[in-house]
Amino acid sequence: MPNKIAxxxxxxxxxxxxxxxxVRIDNYFWLNDRENPEVIDYLNQENAYYESMTxxxxxxxxxxxxxxxxxxxxxxxxxxxFYNGYFYITRFETGKDYPIYSxxxxxxxxxxxxxxxxxxxxxxxxxxxxxGLSISPDNKFVSxxxxxxxxxxxxxxxxxxxxxxxxxDKIENTTGGSVWANDNKTIFYTKQDEVTLRSxxxxxxxxxxxxxxxxxIFEETDDTFNVSVGKEKSRKYIVISSxxxxxxxxxxxxxxxxxxxFVVFQPRVxxxxxxxxxxxxxxxxxxxxxxxxxFKLMKTPENATGKKNWKDLIPxxxxxxxxxxxxxxxxxxVEERSNGLNHIRIMPWNDEPDYYLPFGSETYSAxxxxxVDFDTDILRYSYQxxxxxxxxxxxNMKTKTKVILKEQQVLGGEFDxxxxxxxxxxxxxxxxxxxxxxxxxxxxxxxxxxxPLLLYAYGSYGITMDTYFSSTRLSLLDRGFIFxxxxxxxxxxxxxxxxxxxxxxxxxNTFTDFIDCSKYVIEEKYTSPEHLYAEGGSAGGLxxxxxxxxxxxxxxxxxxxxxxxxxxxxxxxxxxxxxTGEYDEWGNPxxxxxxxxMLSYSPYDNVSAQKYPNMYISTGLHDSQVQYWEPAKxxxxxxxxxxxxNLLFLNTNMDAGHGGASGRFEALKELAKEFSFLLDxxxxxx
Numbered sequence: 001m002p003n004k005i006a007x008x009x010x011x012x013x014x015x016x017x018x019x020x021x022x023v024r025i026d027n028y029f030w031l032n033d034r035e036n037p038e039v040i041d042y043l044n045q046e047n048a049y050y051e052s053m054t055x056x057x058x059x060x061x062x063x064x065x066x067x068x069x070x071x072x073x074x075x076x077x078x079x080x081x082f083y084n085g086y087f088y089i090t091r092f093e094t095g096k097d098y099p100i101y102s103x104x105x106x107x108x109x110x111x112x113x114x115x116x117x118x119x120x121x122x123x124x125x126x127x128x129x130x131x132g133l134s135i136s137p138d139n140k141f142v143s144x145x146x147x148x149x150x151x152x153x154x155x156x157x158x159x160x161x162x163x164x165x166x167x168x169d170k171i172e173n174t175t176g177g178s179v180w181a182n183d184n185k186t187i188f189y190t191k192q193d194e195v196t197l198r199s200x201x202x203x204x205x206x207x208x209x210x211x212x213x214x215x216x217i218f219e220e221t222d223d224t225f226n227v228s229v230g231k232e233k234s235r236k237y238i239v240i241s242s243x244x245x246x247x248x249x250x251x252x253x254x255x256x257x258x259x260x261x262f263v264v265f266q267p268r269v270x271x272x273x274x275x276x277x278x279x280x281x282x283x284x285x286x287x288x289x290x291x292x293x294x295f296k297l298m299k300t301p302e303n304a305t306g307k308k309n310w311k312d313l314i315p316x317x318x319x320x321x322x323x324x325x326x327x328x329x330x331x332x333x334v335e336e337r338s339n340g341l342n343h344i345r346i347m348p349w350n351d352e353p354d355y356y357l358p359f360g361s362e363t364y365s366a367x368x369x370x371x372v373d374f375d376t377d378i379l380r381y382s383y384q385x386x387x388x389x390x391x392x393x394x395x396n397m398k399t400k401t402k403v404i405l406k407e408q409q410v411l412g413g414e415f416d417x418x419x420x421x422x423x424x425x426x427x428x429x430x431x432x433x434x435x436x437x438x439x440x441x442x443x444x445x446x447x448x449x450x451x452p453l454l455l456y457a458y459g460s461y462g463i464t465m466d467t468y469f470s471s472t473r474l475s476l477l478d479r480g481f482i483f484x485x486x487x488x489x490x491x492x493x494x495x496x497x498x499x500x501x502x503x504x505x506x507x508x509n510t511f512t513d514f515i516d517c518s519k520y521v522i523e524e525k526y527t528s529p530e531h532l533y534a535e536g537g538s539a540g541g542l543x544x545x546x547x548x549x550x551x552x553x554x555x556x557x558x559x560x561x562x563x564x565x566x567x568x569x570x571x572x573x574x575x576x577x578x579x580t581g582e583y584d585e586w587g588n589p590x591x592x593x594x595x596x597x598m599l600s601y602s603p604y605d606n607v608s609a610q611k612y613p614n615m616y617i618s619t620g621l622h623d624s625q626v627q628y629w630e631p632a633k634x635x636x637x638x639x640x641x642x643x644x645x646n647l648l649f650l651n652t653n654m655d656a657g658h659g660g661a662s663g664r665f666e667a668l669k670e671l672a673k674e675f676s677f678l679l680d681x682x683x684x685x686x
Contacts, residue, residue, distance in 0.1 A: 008639075013029070015029040017572075019572060019589070019595060027637070029633075031633050043621070043632060047650075056680075060679065060685070062672075064675050065668050073409045073411055075092065075094045076091065077092070079392045080104070080108060084139060085139060087110075089103065102114045116133075125148045127148060128148055130144060134187070135161075136184045140162055143187050144156070144159065145157075145176035145177070145178070150622045152176075153173055156170075158207065177190060182235070182255040189229065190203075200227060202218040218242075218262065220242050226243060227242045231255065238253045245461075249265070249267065250266070250274075272289060273288045274286065286325060293497055294496050294497075295496065319495070320338045321336065328375075330398075332347040333345070333368060337493075338495075340424075341364065342365060343366075355400075365385065366382065366384075369392065377396055378394050380395075381393055386467045387420040389417070390469055392404075419443055420442055421443055425520070429509070437485065437520070438487065439483065439526075440477065441481070441483070445480075448525060449528040449531075450527075450531060452476075452482070452678070453483075453531060454482070457540060458539060458540040460542070465485050475675055484526075488510050490503060490507070490510035504594075505587065514543055515551045518554045522554070533557045534547060534557075536563075541562060541564055541626070541631075542563060542567065545634065552610060562620065562631070566629075566634065567599075568599055571587075604633060607634070607637045609641050611644040611646070614646045614648075614677075615646070615647065615649065
């Protein structure tokens with residue numbers, strides 16, 4: 001492959017980092033300054049190197065982009081949902097990047113009222129995100145928030161829906177979310193610390209007043225906690241949620257009394273997690289109280305909310321994780337997980353027998369979606385699998401009949417889900433634990449070790465990696481790739497204990513599980529090291545960083561998106577967004593035993609003189625979660641240390657943050673870069 005320009009070599013400026021009487025030398029610490037022109041120059045050099053080295057794939061990238069775009073129904077719209085007298089719809093127009101938010105009064109045949117056309121609002125911005133839409137109870141106003149940088153710092157404004165006028169009220173530096181009291185003139189919202197971006201304050205704002213006069217309602221002083229504010233589905237209570245990884249606390253206020261005082265629901269107790277839902281004169285509490293590792297459901301009178309008053313409704317079960325509940329006037333809907341699969345349980349309030357929705361597939365994903373209407377027998381849920389496009393379904397809980405309102409369309413005329421095979425296999429981890437792997441591939445595939453296989457995982461924060469359909473993924477599957485998800489420890493795929501066994505001082509299980517899954521798909525001849533690829537983003541990018549240090553010989557290529565790889569330096573810097581709230585996930589390195597353990601796997605600290613796989617690493621200059629300098633420093637060190645000539649690319653989006661490009665088609669261009677990287681390594685042409 002022609003090397004058109006030389007790979008950038010970042011200069012070394014040694015910096016001593018001292019902790020626990022130990023010294024780490026960081027030669028690339030200087031990259032931690034986005035205001036430094038030399039830093040921007042280095043990132044631009046890396047981008048130029050990537051562009052030069054992949055010039056021969058530009059036609060492939062363009063073809064992939066057009067192919068993926070052609071499968072998308074451009075003039076698409078969401079399934080309308082009904083709330084407080086209006087049907088709400090989100091739609092896209094052909095050729096347009098951004099959504100249009102609209103509503104229709106009482107009937108879908110009524111005239112459309114456009115709330116926001118984001119294609120117009122985004123003009124002049126390289127990045128644009130609209131969020132936090134909240135309609136006043138009288139339907140006359142909407143609060144909304146905009147981010148034009150990609151750093152998840154939103155400005156809240158208010159629009160008069162009768163006149164179309166945007167009011168002068170302007171609230172800067174917020175998380176974007178807001179909620180209305182029942183007086184139609186008071187909103188509550190959260191602000192974040194300007195340095196760490198931790199959501200730490202709840203304010204009250206009165207319509208048509210200067211936000212400088214907003215009243216501070218609550219401040220979270222524990223820097224491991226974040227706050228949010230919302231409204232109960234019953235609409236009776238406004239709720240402040242304050243939570244860390246291990247502990248939660250709620251405060252409630254009657255929505256009719258916005259100038260009243262919030263009351264603590266149950267004071268925080270370290271290790272006690274709970275969430276609340278209001279129904280009639282009780283609150284229903286999803287909690288891990290009494291060592292309910294997989295959570296249980298309890299209830300308490302709304303005027304006696306302390307935990308001494310909580311009574312069991314659905315007891316704890318060792319083999320079933322209680323994930324969420326949805327309350328309706330006549331039904332309680334419970335979302336459960338067992339053996340790695342979702343289950344939806346319907347429980348009538350009138351003591352009629354409960355039942356589960358039937359799902360027949362070996363591996364699938366099913367979950368409740370937009371259920372804002374309280375007085376209805378209709379449950380809306382979504383169903384999909386690796387080969388089955390996402391469907392939105394309305395299920396009548398009374399008649400037990402369902403209507404498929406929408407199945408994701410895959411345009412182009414070539415997709416048929418019967419052309420693909422889905423499998424769930426189980427790898428044996430180093431300690432004997434069985435780890436599930438979900439995979440999909442085209443029919444007719446031979447297990448001869450020659451198939452390219454992309455293995456994806458996340459494995460942190462108890463986030464479950466459910467199987468999901470992707471029309472863009474077809475561009476790999478139809479070229480012979482197997483796509484697989486490793487449901488490794490650190491997620492909650494097999495219950496809460498699955499998460500507990502992949503965090504803190506057990507974090508290495510996450511990494512060894514992925515390596516063991518990699519070895520298993522090789523042993524079973526789905527693929528071989530010459531054709532195995534790994535992918536992960538953010539905390540999943542940390543996973544990628546570890547596996548290329550520990551087992552580089554297993555992979556031909558690795559994709560790491562916005563990777564969290566400089567674990568030690570980041571976790572020792574409390575000024576960085578999210579850091580202090582992460583101590584319960586990774587450990588607090590100010591404590592020696594956690595420092596030693598985290599240092600032993602931190603990807604950046606463990607880069608060594610060895611052969612590394614081909615690597616494509618992406619980041620965003622304005623990323624608020626994993627700062628751009630983590631992957632930048634990592635790549636600089638890899639360039640200096642690695643002993644082979646395999647590809648190493650750093651591609652920085654200079655206009656975006658953690659989520660990448662904001663437009664739906666711009667995001668496809670980033671995906672085309674990743675796919676072309678894989679296909680080029682496999683020498684697969686269009």
